[in-house]
Amino acid sequence: xSMTTLGIDIAKNVFHVHGRDAAGRxxxxxxxxxxxxxxxxxxxxxxxxxxxxxxGANYWSRTLQALGHEVRLISPQxxxxxxxxxxxxxxxxxxxxxxxxxxTMRFVTPKTVAQQDLQNVHRVRRRLIGxxxxxxxxxxxxxxxxxxxxxxxxxxxRRALPRLIEDLTNDLTPLARTTFTVLYExxxxxxxxxxxxxxxxxxxxxxxxxxxxxxxxxxxxxxxxTAIIAAVADPRVFKNGRHLAAWLGLVPRQCSSGGxxxxxxxxxxxxxxxxxxxxxxxxxxxxxxxxxxxxRSRWIAEKRRQRGTNRACVAxxxxxxxIIWALLxxxxxxxxxx
Numbered sequence: 001x002s003m004t005t006l007g008i009d010i011a012k013n014v015f016h017v018h019g020r021d022a023a024g025r026x027x028x029x030x031x032x033x034x035x036x037x038x039x040x041x042x043x044x045x046x047x048x049x050x051x052x053x054x055x056g057a058n059y060w061s062r063t064l065q066a067l068g069h070e071v072r073l074i075s076p077q078x079x080x081x082x083x084x085x086x087x088x089x090x091x092x093x094x095x096x097x098x099x100x101x102x103x104t105m106r107f108v109t110p111k112t113v114a115q116q117d118l119q120n121v122h123r124v125r126r127r128l129i130g131x132x133x134x135x136x137x138x139x140x141x142x143x144x145x146x147x148x149x150x151x152x153x154x155x156x157x158r159r160a161l162p163r164l165i166e167d168l169t170n171d172l173t174p175l176a177r178t179t180f181t182v183l184y185e186x187x188x189x190x191x192x193x194x195x196x197x198x199x200x201x202x203x204x205x206x207x208x209x210x211x212x213x214x215x216x217x218x219x220x221x222x223x224x225x226t227a228i229i230a231a232v233a234d235p236r237v238f239k240n241g242r243h244l245a246a247w248l249g250l251v252p253r254q255c256s257s258g259g260x261x262x263x264x265x266x267x268x269x270x271x272x273x274x275x276x277x278x279x280x281x282x283x284x285x286x287x288x289x290x291x292x293x294x295x296r297s298r299w300i301a302e303k304r305r306q307r308g309t310n311r312a313c314v315a316x317x318x319x320x321x322x323i324i325w326a327l328l329x330x331x332x333x334x335x336x337x338x
Contacts, residue, residue: 082099205222217324
């Protein structure tokens with residue numbers, strides 16, 4: 001048996017493998033446990049191994065590469081068209097093997113351990129921000145039942161809640177005051193955890209030379225810079241900055257037919273978290289552009305006047321994505337235009 005290509009459908013404890021020879025003929029199909037798969041791959045001659053991008057894919061990519069195999073990660077959306085018949089694990093493994101053999105297939109670069117560590121910090125922060133938003137919304141909803149209305153933002157609520165608890169002239173009952181005191185302490189605890197995570201990201205940014213170069217771009221701070229470094233495993237896989245912007249979903253979605261081009265809103269593909277950070281940073285730049293006279297600010301102000309604030313923000317985010325690609329690939333520092 002001479003296998004040159006494997007498709008592995010990975011899970012937590014059970015793995016289904018489909019193998020093909022150099023002519024593309026199916027020659028192997030078997031189910032493995034974790035330990036058995038590592039032993040099997042260690043005794044196998046060098047193969048091209050395809051896997052879907054999912055939980056654990058980066059770990060298995062690094063493990064199999066260390067055993068001498070050529071690993072290719074594929075987005076699940078590109079594997080689905082090759083599934084034959086009903087969906088099951090062996091059919092999925094066969095579809096992965098078929099997809100990895102396609103000459104025009106797009107592959108995903110595996111992340112390093114350092115990138116995964118950094119991405120984990122961002123995921124924790126995103127969960128904390130979501131929990132804080134839910135907590136603030138709950139507090140506002142409960143206060144409304146007592147005729148107390150506070151602004152939507154976190155900061156006004158954080159300032160107002162202690163005063164409302166101590167104010168004996170409002171309609172809050174003793175039990176309600178106790179409840180809101182507990183909720184306020186919970187809000188403070190979440191704030192403290194978010195602050196600690198932000199401090200950790202800033203410390204990492206200060207130690208990473210790539211992050212330092214990215215933060216020189218207007219609209220890119222430590223949070224966005226570290227998120228970019230964690231998300232983009234290898235910027236050289238993108239042909240140019242336009243491809244990185246497209247990967248982040250910052251380009252128009254195309255719906256053309258009959259030779260007539262039709263462009264819609266941005267595609268919103270790729271990493272939504274990084275795209276959101278880029279647009280939030282761009283929004284701060286757009287708001288301040290009217291008070292500056294440099295070439296970039298004049299371009300932004302004109303774009304805002306012609307297309308509106310939201311489209312100007314997307315345009316700035318798109319431009320920043322292209323600049324980020326150039327800085328990471330060329331290893332240069334950002335220089336502002338006169």
